[in-house]
Amino acid sequence: MKMKSPTTMIPGLYLTLFFAYLFGPLIIMVITAFNSSTFPRVSPWECFTTDWFGKLASDDKLLAGLGNSLLIGVGVVCVAIPIGLAAAITLSQVGPKLRAALYTIFIAPILVPGVVIGLSTLIFWDRIGTLFNAPYESFFYDGTFLTIFGQVTFIAAYSMLVFLSRIQRFDTTLTEAALDMGATPTQAFVKVLLPFMAPAIGSATVLAFLASLENYNTTVFTIVSSSTFTTVLSSKVRYGLDPSISAVAVIIIAITLIGAIIYECRNRYNTKGWAHVIADRPVLKIATHPGTVAAILGVLTLAAVVFIQNHDSSACTAQVLEEKRALQQQLMEQQSLNTPEKTVPAPTMPNLGPLGGDEGGTSAPSPFGNNIFSPENLGTSAPAEN
């Protein structure tokens, strides 16, 4: 075989490094989820365990946060998608000068730091609430409501960008054709523009939901006394981490992977080339159908859940615990062997007198000289130096 020249290896090397950089942390995090060590780490490896998933399932605070996050996500999608779509339609219909101005206004929330949006949302609704003399139980002070409105300000702008790229390819004569053929403007919108925008609405929905779910810097202000998934996680990082966080990561990664695989299967299944391949192979046709793939992945997930529920690592953890105790014992014994030697005055500092804390140090000369640390010295030595 011919030796590859170094220049041809650079792209391969680059790709390897790139993917290592991208996926390395994820892989390590997944591994830590199955280590019984109470701190998320790979080494030392103690026991293979699935207990962290159990711990996660019984973490009420985290689950409540997750529930809030999902609710907020749905709320954000419901509000941000119509606003984003309306903004994109407006931009596609106004003149170039007005478009430039409107675009800047619509896009501004993306450029404003999330912290600022969070704070200003909080202050704005508080002022409004005060204006109406609303009690603290009213929605002006409700974390879920404030978070939805805070996040919508910039997520609507994100979704507008998605809609804009699609609407730019829309042939406006289609709307005119619909109107010409007797459709009302509403019918033209529902029957012509909306079906055309459907793919963009789908992707903008996913984008908006995920952006809402993972948002922290706005949410941390607007959530007030409530909590979301991200705020619970961040407080966990602050007040003591355990691998149940890794278990969360494993679940999120698994969901993402399953979604991506099914989506990709669907895409490949619908290509013309593949349709040709499976035309006269009914078994292959069924086997590669995205539904089949989804079913297989579903069964695998179910199996994983059952495995996690039933896996018992207590024997191993007990053994590790025992080993630890033995090690501790050994260390303690070693310490007790060493202690008597330490009680003997060290030969290197013979004049230090009896062991530390002894007030009788005044009698022995100090290596720092004339009893400089003795309390009596405070009054006498200082003027002497002057």
Added chain:
Amino acid sequence: MALTFSGVVSSMTKEISLEHVWVEFGEFTAVHKANLNIAGGEFFSFLGPSGCGKTTLLRCISGFQEPTRGKVRIGGEDMKGVGPNKRPTALIFQNLALFPLRSVADNIAFPLEVRGVDKKTRRKRADELLELIALPGQGDKKVSELSGGQKQRVAIARALAVEPDILLLDEPLSALDLKLRQHMRTELRAIQKQVGLTFIYITHDQGEALTMSDRIAVMNKGKIEQIGDGRSIYDHPTTSFVASFVGENNVLDGTVLSNDGKVMQIDAGMGTPFTVESHPAGGPALAPGDACHLFIRPEALRVSRDDSSVNQFETNFVTEEFEGNMRHIMMNTNGKDLKLSLINDGTNAIDANSPVKLDFAPELGIALKPGELASA
């Protein structure tokens, strides 16, 4: 508009009148006092170069554009404030504007769908129309699976679905290749005859306008230059623009020597003065001493058989374009280029090396007041 399914289309045709229609976009005048009547059942074409305002005028009729001044009447009714979805017109767009996400049948049935017609009736009507456009049984296809000509016919079927009184066509054939375009011309004319609707056709292609139309309005820079049937527009243009835009024309600058109301003597700098018939309909009369444009069609020129013909002059051969059935020969006299089109029937041998004598009949020369010429 009643939906009748006994015949394919059975609607009343309505006449359209444009009364002093102006359309202005800021400083720019897109349509300049358009004034005309289109009779019910007529195939009427607007012919002009791009940017001449013909599409704007069409949009005025279909309701996408309100005239700045003037009135559009359809069947006697003023259409001011009536939206495109309320007018008895159907527009066929330049790019056809078929809905890409709908099947062929759903496209055709769209006008019925928005009027709340039930699914079964819609399907029946779509099948009828597919029959009319000679695409039976293709209703379930996707639009993208059709050829250019088929899409064309689907667009027509969709426009006919609710039996409009007037069908407006905005250069619908411009995207097709030559053969298909020629075929669709015949087909469009046949469909128009069959359904008996008023067709208003926009084109920059004079061949389309001449072959299909009952009457043609030639437009330039927002103004209607001449209205008439194809023959009168081609044979008796009233302005220099029409003479140079419709068909090919040799144009010579000349001076009127005499005009007795029947024939004119014109000095066009080609040696002997030319004798040209003066037409009463041919625009403003020219008086002796007036400058004029003398138009002679390439096919009106002929190689002289003898030396005694009227309007005879000498030219020199420059080059020849051979088109199969026609020979287009470029000649030059006194520095003026002339084009001569001859039928390739084996006669008319032309000697490239010696002067050739040409002549033309007095009734085939057209003398007009100098005006703007269409740019090639």
